[in-house]
Amino acid sequence: MNYRIRHSTRYHYALPVSHCYNLAYVLPRNTERQQVQGVDIHISPGATTHTRHSDYFGNQFLQFSIEKAHSELEVCITSNIIMQDMSGSINLDFGNPCSYVKYLLQHSKDWETLCAREFMLDSPMVQQHADLADYAASSFSDERPFLSAVLDLTKRIFADFSYDPEFSDIATPLADVFKHKRGVCQDFAHLAIGCLRSLGYPARYVSGYLETQPAPGQQKLIGADATHAWFAVYSPGEGWYEFDPTNNQLTTPQHITTAWGRDYSDVTPLKGVIFGGGVSPQLLVSVDVQRIADVFDPAAG
DSSP states (O other), X not given: OEEEXXXXXXXXXXXXXXXXXXXXXXXXXXXXXXXEEEEEEXXXXXXXXXXXXXXXXXXXXXXXXXXXXXXXXXXXXXXXXXXXXXXXXOOTTSSOBHHHHHHXXXXXXXXXXXXXXXXXXXXXXXXXXXXXXXXXXXXXXXXXXXXXXHHHHHHHHHHHSEEOTXXXXXXXXXXXXXXXXXXXXXXXXXXXXXXHHHTTOOEEEEXXXXXXXXXXXOOOOTTBBOEEEEEEEEETTTEEEEEEXXXXXXXXXXXXXXXXXXSGGGSOSEEEEEEEOOSSOEXXXXXXXXXXXXXXXXXXX
């Protein structure tokens, strides 16, 4: 499948901003199941400096400054992505049992496993806690296939927690989400990560986009899609697998990855420092995920 993604972020300031310095994690990355065909970057007003970098986790990010007075800032990224469907090769009822995953995490000298172990540690927005371990424990019996246990945890979060965009914002502590059993996709990804790390398993945060389909007979609205978040978990010898607790599923070709890290703070879509601007700038974010056409793969026949 071939997608064109348009992600627009616009700030309107009450007072002029004399200059600003920004980091933007809005450039999709190449992965095993997605290939970036091209990216168009538009910044208004024109950036004084504008560079692309790769971070510690291999994500591409945009660094730019505007060193002239402005009352509005718009960052618009248009990306073309080819997605592959790799879900047919996944059977979660086979593979390493939970007890063997823990053994390998502690004793394996495999480089990928050693690197994955850093995702067992606390991060700025996700700290291990006994309450999280207790909540998750019933899914992770020793002999159960590990990935099947992760899917069960995903299903339980979906059933036990309510999606409520009015409850939380980017600063809401995970403890509040757990206590009130409410939140949004970012919160549910953090919750699953916290549960897994509290049990001694590595998990990372994934940001990106999810193609949404209109109701039957309805036309899709431009800008109706949104940024999304889910999590990935590592099983030694089997690799990383991604789950979406907000929608109770493994990720699909409709899940398009922008970046991954320890938690949201590593991959914030746009952050920076401004000089001036007054208080409470108006923010408008618009995301459109458009399926262009299916791409023919000669190797597939």
